Amino acid sequence: MQAAPQVPALALHGVGRKFGALAAVGNVTLSVAAGERRAVLGPNGAGKTTLFNLICGDFPPTSGRVELFGQDITALPPHHRARSSVGRTYQTSLLFNGLSVMDNLVIAVRGAKPKRFSLALPSREDSAKAIALAERVRLDHLLETEVAQLSHGQRRQLEVGMALACDPRLLMLDEPAAGLSPVERPELLKLMRDLPRSITLIVIEHDMDIALPIADVVTVMKDGDVVVEGPPAMIETDPTVQAIYLGHGRAH
């Protein structure tokens, strides 16, 4: 399916999600252009992760509409969204701990293809793709290592590798730099920079040093709603943003 260039990669129309009385996401309308790099900032509890969950379909929004490349996906279950090339990572790594790095990647590679019930061994092509992904996130020396044995940083890298396995058109990273060492951070930054523009990228990130250099547009959320949206230069000097970040502290 070829989207016309002016069709946004992602469009949210008045999207909201309530948990009981709590409106985790209030009423969010935003549009991310195809190929754009978008950073989502905001204090803990602002509803950023919930917004990701609504986009990838982990649970449906209680109000509003989600459109992916012009197609309404509000009611699609999560496995259909993955098949329409939405890749994401999780704030807390959700990996297959009992399996090897290779097996984790093979599962991710096969999930994007038909024949998910296949009882034939993974093809050479599947294995090659899994290995290429491992190289991309610098885990190719650990292919046979059980995921439970990986360090925190390696788990974060594997998260990204698995999200890339479906050749996403939209890639969503939830705090990919959280807990990474000073050595790992620049590597992550490089990986994000090297992504081709055929991938639209949305990153939730607390660390402005990671978020601002790569972002075309920054969205700042607080209490479930978007408070400011604009280019990084504007966000850096915006009084509302400074109030939020001074109020809550940049670290969390």
Next chain:
Amino acid sequence: MSERTGAVRTGLAARGVRSAWVLPASLALLAVLLVLPAVIPPFFTANILGRAIVFGIIAMSMTFLATYGGFVSLAQMMVAGIAGYTVAVLVPGAVPSIVGGVPYAVAIPLGLLAATAMGLLVGAIAVRTQGIYLLMITLALAVGVHLFIQTNIAWFNGYEGIRNVVGPEILGLPFRNTYVFYYTALVVAAVLYAMVLYVVRTPFGLALQGIRDNVRRVNALGYHAALHRIAAFGIAGFIAGWGGLLATFYNIGISPGTIGLGATVNILVMAVIGGLGHPIGAFIGALIFVVFDTFAADLYDRDRFNTLIGAIFLAIVLVSPDGVLGIARRLGRLLQRRPAAQPAEAPR
């Protein structure tokens, strides 16, 4: 702030990383089992080894689901019984004859089909449950079907069951021949065991282990986890069906008692004693169970058997939650003087 994870965790599932020794060890065991009947009395061949293999197949259907999917199903003995009853109802010579006249070559595939269908049905009914609720719903299904069969005279001859199901002739020899029975059971078990080890390397089997470790991620990667899960119950039903057929031929018939609550618990005991970490555990557990079942009756009176096997069950669960396999694994580590690997704690 931690994200809510839908992670499947039974604590029973072994870590599925490949071990290099599994294949050679399995082939060595198969070789031993092939020649053993030459040196042990026929009674041992049929009533100890043969019976252990048949129970082991049914227990393996439970182990398969638990090890690779994280689902503990108590319905597997009932599912096995569906295959047994299907054949008993159909074949000629059964007493009473209910349908009769359908040759074994047709009845056996139908029995396996019925067990697979029942496995799928159990999987579909239990698809939203996990942990203790899954145990309860599968137990309820097992007991329900058992009671239905026990009270249905027209199709299943009620309480008495169906006798004289002698089994097919194999290479012109009657199934009742000790060695025909033993070697058939051994070949079936070996093929099913190999099938399980193969299936878990395929995309289907890998996704099943993904469901065990993290069902939410499996969905996010594009899989329909619920359908996958139901399909796994279908495969387990197929495996259990073979066990049910062999058990029916071994017992020369089937009655509700063989698929009742007691039999269901026995399969659970075997699977847990052996260890829910690898399919071979089912056969180890079944052998231990059958040995005690056979000889405890001589040592004590019959009623004490349950006390004895119950005590062993408790001891194993307390000492080694992953059964005899877990004990063996730990001994192996001690001998290699390698400390047990510590899983990395995921920081928030």
